Amino acid sequence: MTRYLIRVSDTARAPLEATPLLSAVLVSGAAGLSWEVLYQHHAALALGVSAYGTAVTLAAMMAGMSLGGWLAARLARAGALSRPLRAYGVAEIVIGLASLAVPPLLDLLASLDVVVWRSAQGLAPVVRLLGTFLILIVPATAMGATIPIIAPAARRAGTNVSAAYALNTAGAVLGILAVTFVILPEVGVMRTAWVAAALNLAVGVYGIAVGGRGGEHEAESDGSWPAPRALALAFLSGAAIFALEVSWFRSIRAALQSTTEAFAITIAAFLTALSIGAALASLARRRGLDLIGLVLPLAGGAILIATPMIDALDRFTTPTLEASVAPTLFSAGLGLQRFAWVMGLCGLPAALLGTIFPSLLARHDSTGGSGRLYVVNSAGAVLGSLTAGFLLLPTIGATRTSWGVGLAICAATLLVPSVPRRALAGALVAAVLGLGVATTMEGSSGRNRVQGHGWPEDGEVDFVREGADATTWVVDVDGTHLLVIDGFIASLEHTTSNYMPWMGHLPALAARELDRTLVICMGTGQTADAVRDHGPGHLEVVDLNRAVFDAAPLFETNEGVLEDPRVDTSVMDGRAFLRRTEERFDLITLEPMPPNFAGSNHLYSTEFYELARDRLAPGGTAAQWLPIHLTGETDTRAIIGSFAEVFPYTRLWQDPVTKTGVLVGGLEPWTFSEPAIPLDYSLEQIERQVLLDFDEIRFLVAGGPRVTDDNQRLSYGRDRFERGAASGTAWATALSARNTRMLLQSRLHPR
Numbered sequence: 245m246t247r248y249l250i251r252v253s254d255t256a257r258a259p260l261e262a263t264p265l266l267s268a269v270l271v272s273g274a275a276g277l278s279w280e281v282l283y284q285h286h287a288a289l290a291l292g293v294s295a296y297g298t299a300v301t302l303a304a305m306m307a308g309m310s311l312g313g314w315l316a317a318r319l320a321r322a323g324a325l326s327r328p329l330r331a332y333g334v335a336e337i338v339i340g341l342a343s344l345a346v347p348p349l350l351d352l353l354a355s356l357d358v359v360v361w362r363s364a365q366g367l368a369p370v371v372r373l374l375g376t377f378l379i380l381i382v383p384a385t386a387m388g389a390t391i392p393i394i395a396p397a398a399r400r401a402g403t404n405v406s407a408a409y410a411l412n413t414a415g416a417v418l419g420i421l422a423v424t425f426v427i428l429p430e431v432g433v434m435r436t437a438w439v440a441a442a443l444n445l446a447v448g449v450y451g452i453a454v455g456g457r458g459g460e461h462e463a464e465s466d467g468s469w470p471a472p473r474a475l476a477l478a479f480l481s482g483a484a485i486f487a488l489e490v491s492w493f494r495s496i497r498a499a500l501q502s503t504t505e506a507f508a509i510t511i512a513a514f515l516t517a518l519s520i521g522a523a524l525a526s527l528a529r530r531r532g533l534d535l536i537g538l539v540l541p542l543a544g545g546a547i548l549i550a551t552p553m554i555d556a557l558d559r560f561t562t563p564t565l566e567a568s569v570a571p572t573l574f575s576a577g578l579g580l581q582r583f584a585w586v587m588g589l590c591g592l593p594a595a596l597l598g599t600i601f602p603s604l605l606a607r608h609d610s611t612g613g614s615g616r617l618y619v620v621n622s623a624g625a626v627l628g629s630l631t632a633g634f635l636l637l638p639t640i641g642a643t644r645t646s647w648g649v650g651l652a653i654c655a656a657t658l659l660v661p662s663v664p665r666r667a668l669a670g671a672l673v674a675a676v677l678g679l680g681v682a683t684t685m686e687g688s689s690g691r692n693r694v695q696g697h698g699w700p701e702d703g704e705v706d707f708v709r710e711g712a713d714a715t716t717w718v719v720d721v722d723g724t725h726l727l728v729i730d731g732f733i734a735s736l737e738h739t740t741s742n743y744m745p746w747m748g749h750l751p752a753l754a755a756r757e758l759d760r761t762l763v764i765c766m767g768t769g770q771t772a773d774a775v776r777d778h779g780p781g782h783l784e785v786v787d788l789n790r791a792v793f794d795a796a797p798l799f800e801t802n803e804g805v806l807e808d809p810r811v812d813t814s815v816m817d818g819r820a821f822l823r824r825t826e827e828r829f830d831l832i833t834l835e836p837m838p839p840n841f842a843g844s845n846h847l848y849s850t851e852f853y854e855l856a857r858d859r860l861a862p863g864g865t866a867a868q869w870l871p872i873h874l875t876g877e878t879d880t881r882a883i884i885g886s887f888a889e890v891f892p893y894t895r896l897w898q899d900p901v902t903k904t905g906v907l908v909g910g911l912e913p914w915t916f917s918e919p920a921i922p923l924d925y926s927l928e929q930i931e932r933q934v935l936l937d938f939d940e941i942r943f944l945v946a947g948g949p950r951v952t953d954d955n956q957r958l959s960y961g962r963d964r965f966e967r968g969a970a971s972g973t974a975w976a977t978a979l980s981a982r983n984t985r986m987l988l989q990s991r992l993h994p995r
Contacts, residue, residue, distance in 0.1 A: 262401040264454070265329075268447045269394065269408045272336060273415025275443035276387055277515075278423050279343050280305065282437055283380065286347045289953055290354035291372050292820030293843045294788055295712035299630055304377045306626040308384020313618025315385060316392035320611035328611065329397045333451020335386040340444030342383040344437060349379045354823065361824040388622060391605075392615035397455075404529055405609045406602035410522030413598075417515045424508035425579075429962050432954040470608045473659045475620045477536065480656050481600040482621040483628030484649045488547070488597075489514065490632040491642040491649070492554050492590060494715055498695035498731030499558035500582055504842045504959045509579055513586035514594055521598020528599075529606035536603050537660040543596035544654030550593050551646040558695050558731065561585055597653070637710045694719045696731025706798055709791035716791035718798050725799055727768055729789065734837065735767035737801045743899035743906060744835070747867055748774030749923060750897055750908050751831045753916040753930070756863025760784075760827060764818035764834035764847075766792040769802025771833060776805050777921055780831070786814045786821045819846055819855060828861040835869035839879065839958040848883050848958055849951045853890035857911065865914065866891055870905030875958075876966025878949060882957055883907075885945035896936040900925075905935070913938070 287301045312335075319325050353375040361368045391412060395405040428436045470478075493510060500506035528535045561582070601621055605614050636645040694705060694717045706725070707718035717728040727735040735741060748771045752758060761780040763772045766787040776783055785806070787793065793813050796806050805811055814821055818834060836847040846852055848868075856866050868887055872880050884907065888894040891909025898905055918927050925933075936944060951957055958964060 262398075262403050264450065265394075265397060265401050266403065266408065266411045268450050269391075270411045270415040270418070271443050272390060272447050273412035274419035274422065275339070275415075275440045275447070276412075277416035277419035278427075278436065278440040278443075279339070279383065279387075281420060281423050282343075282433065282440065283346060285433060285956075286350045287376065288817075288843060289819075289846055290350040291357060291376075292788075292817030293846065294817055294820075295633060296369070297372075297817075299633060299712075300373050300376050301380070302629055303626050304380040305384045305387075306622045306629075307377065308381045309388030310619045310622035310626075311381070312385040312388020312390075313392055313615040313622065315615075316389040317612040317615030317619075320392075320615065325393060325396075325611060327455045328393050328395070329451050330455030331451075332390055332393045332397065333448040333453075333455055335390050335393060335448075336444045336451060337448035338386040339383050339390075340441035340448065342386065343444075344441050346379055346383070347434075347437070350376075353379065358824055362826060388618055389615070392611045392618055395605075395609050395611050395614050399609060404526055404606050405614050406522055406529060406606040407526035409602050409605055410519050410526055413515055413519040413522055417512045417519065420508050420511050420515070424504060424960065428956060428960045432952075433956060434954055470604070470613055470616055471661070473661060474604050474607065475617070476659050477656060478601055478604050478617045479620040479624035480652065480659075481597060481604075482624030483631075484547075484624075484653055485518070485594075485597055485628070486625040487628035487632035487636075487649050488594075488646060490629055491637065491645040492551070494637070494642045494710070494730070495555045495557055495695055496586060498715065499561050501732060502730050502837070502841045502843075503964075504840075505579060506582060507842050509582045510586050513583050514590055516587065517591040517594035518598035520591075521595040521600075522602040524595070525599040525602035525606060528603070534603070535599050537657065539596050539599050539603075540657045540660065541654055543593055543600075544650045544652075544656075546593035546596055547650030547653060548647060550589055551643060551650070554589050554646075555643055555695070557585060557589065633712045637712065641710050642715070694728050694731075696728060696733075707791075707795045709794065711789065711791055713789055714791070716789060716795065718795045725768070727792065727795065727799070729792075729837070732837070732841075735770075737768060737770075737799060741768070741770060741801075742901035743869075743904050744768070744770040745774040746897070746899060747771040747833050747835055747869060747906055748776075749778075749919075750906055750916070750930075751833050751865040751867040752778040752780075753919060754865040754908055754910065754914045755830045756914075757830045757861070760829050760861070761831040762786065762827075762829045762833070762859075764821070764832070765836055766796065766813075767835060768799040769796050769805050770799075771835060772811070773802045773805040775831065775833065776808055776811065781810065783808070783811045784814065784827075784829075785811060786816055786818050788815070788817050790815045819852055822852075822855040822859050825859065827859065828864075829859055830861050830864045831867075832856050832860065832864070833867040838871055838874045839883065840874065840964045842959060845951065845956050845959040846953065848886065849953050850886040850889060851953045853887055857890050860911065863910070863912070863914075865908060865910045867909075868907040870896065870907050872905050873903070876963050878963040878966065879951075879958060879961065881945060882949040882951045882963075884941065885948045886951045888941050888945050889950065893938050894941045895934050895938065896941065897930075897933050898935045900933055 283305065284298060284301055287297055291297045291300075316325070319331075325331050353372070356375065357368055357372055360371045391405065391409055394408055398405050398408045423436060427439055431439070496510050497506070500510065525535060601617070604617050608614055608617055632645050636648070640648075694703060695715070703719040703721040703726075705717055705719050707716070709716045714730045717726075719726050719728060725737050726733050735744065744767065748763070752761075752775055758778055759781040761775050761783045763775055763783065763785045764787075766772065766785055766789075769785075772783065772785050783805075785793075793806065793815070796802060797804070806813065818836070834847065837844050839845070839848050853866070860866065866887075868883075870880065870883060875883070884894070884896065887907050887909055891911065893911065893913050894907055894909035896905055896907055916927060916930055949957065955961065
């Protein structure tokens with residue numbers, strides 16, 4: 245084991261207090277996870293929401309952290325870290341300052357992406373990959389160096405590096421909860437970045453100030469790498485944890501829905517378990533115990549047994565609370581319930597897995613040893629995540645991916661030096677019993693049924709695709725086909741989908757010409773088919789999820805729209821498509837996932853509508869789904885306000901069957917034209933369903949809230965909890981009455 249030698253001096257022998265040091269590590273973890281959330285947010289805005297974009301950002305982060313571990317080891321061996329606490333402080337300051345530069349740099353990368361896309365589409369993914377790596381490499385490298393650098397200071401304070409790792413992970417829990425529920429809802433994205441940077445700077449000042457008072461450390465006496473088996477275990481633990489995050493989270497997302505708060509709670513529960521595991525490793529180290537040989541078979545067996553229960557999580561949990569429940573109760577009560585469910589199912593296997601890497605850090609507690617372990621652990625994290633998301637899920641599915649991880653962890657017992665035979669026997673028993681339980685309960689997996697809430701169990705699954713972005717099902721329930729994406733009924737062929745064709749008919753009747761048209765979000769294809777019925781010269785259909793195009797033939801109501809030679813498809817985020825294309829459209833219509841779903845805010849924001857406006861031809865119209873049954877009054881008003889701010893001539897149309905809303909807007913006054921094709925409603929009936937006209941919309945949104953990329957009010961705002969299945973009709977009625985009063989007051993009391 246490599247060790248640091250302390251120079252003989254009074255200052256070097258002075259004890260370093262553990263509490264301030266560990267507090268700094270805790271704060272650093274909170275800032276680090278905050279930055280990861282912000283990196284993903286800015287990358288999604290700049291390059292588009294997609295599994296590829298998320299993977300590129302994650303890979304860049306982990307590559308940087310791996311480089312940071314390697315750099316720390318090299319500097320320590322060269323004697324350049326004689327004051328490790330001061331170096332730690334410098335690294336924290338670098339994280340804060342370099343991270344503040346990430347948003348503007350990603351904006352520049354987005355501009356470059358547009359140029360490359362329009363000139364050489366094949367090179368665009370390479371440019372995005374290299375650009376993201378270059379932008380994130382500096383802060384990520386500094387992050388990866390922090391724990392290895394602090395190892396000597398932790399030892400001098402009477403603790404160890406695994407304890408610091410545990411506190412750093414606990415800080416990450418605080419970070420994601422604070423960002424999701426407190427900081428970002430109050431101050432927005434940019435100011436949240438300033439808060440995270442302030443935390444880094446505070447820790448950095450502490451490190452430099454305290455590090456400057458301590459004695460110097462000599463260079464490490466041994467620069468050798470940890471044993472190959474230790475490196476293999478470090479690699480495997482990183483790969484296993486990140487692979488399980490991909491596979492397990494797919495079932496959890498179907499049960500809890502893809503909201504920002506559900507994601508944050510799931511991550512917090514998983515990180516809490518990892519932190520507990522790291523704390524156990526630290527405690528065992530202080531007592532002279534080595535847990536790895538015992539933990540590996542237990543962890544492998546626990547993964548195998550937990551997987552079918554996680555697959556069945558939707559059967560244990562209740563769907564989203566109704567509107568009658570107070571927002572604060574929804575936020576706190578349901579959040580705690582979800583945390584308990586995830587912790588109860590994932591906690592034991594995650595905690596057991598969480599002991600492996602910290603135990604290795606405790607064995608190799610120098611900067612060089614821990615840095616080298618960080619190199620391979622981060623590399624394993626990248627490989628595990630990418631392999632699970634892009635290779636294993638599409639081929640063998642999420643459930644069997646988790647099985648593979650569990651069996652690999654059991655087999656890793658062979659990597660433990662001088663492992664007792666009883667440990668090997670235990671690993672074999674855990675693998676056999678765990679796999680037996682898992683296969684017996686495989687019926688709960690996403691390959692065999694539709695996970696989520698809202699339909700009977702006897703529905704017949706006609707299509708299932710576990711892709712990198714989402715799990716997509718088409719299920720036949722009593723002759724009605726439903727499109728289900730990650731547990732949410734995204735679209736269906738039923739009277740409740742009556743508004744979907746009108747998402748195409750309304751803007752088509754309002755547009756001056758109808759040559760080039762764009763539909764963002766395919767769904768069942770009813771909107772695209774409606775646009776096609778009006779005879780455009782060309783129709784582009786854009787969707788992030790390739791599976792919806794493959795499943796389209798199962799939905800008879802789209803009348804084979806994708807087979808029409810005038811129709812082209814693009815698998816891409818709608819916002820990224822608008823930014824990259826040079827085309828001008830006479831009609832743009834979209835029905836994204838619900839506004840409160842993670843990542844949906846960017847398709848309801850003012851900045852998105854400005855992109856759409858810039859792609860409209862003269863006399864063109866835009867239409868936006870307004871799910872007033874899924875949002876509260878404040879957020880509904882904010883969506884209308886953002887849309888109407890960009891499209892000043894906006895009308896709100898209400899579907900007479902479903903009572904959901906459709907916003908139709910343009911840059912100049914317009915009216916619905918007489919339909920040239922047979923429709924279910926006459927022009928008079930169509931006009932009768934206009935709930936708010938141009939002037940009424942202006943009255944409604946004047947001085948009201950807006951949805952922006954910075955405030956993220958639909959994903960993070962406090963009003964996102966105000967929603968319920970019964971609110972649509974009530975909101976429309978109340979709004980109509982209130983709007984009438986405003987108009988009367990304006991006429992009675994003219995300014």
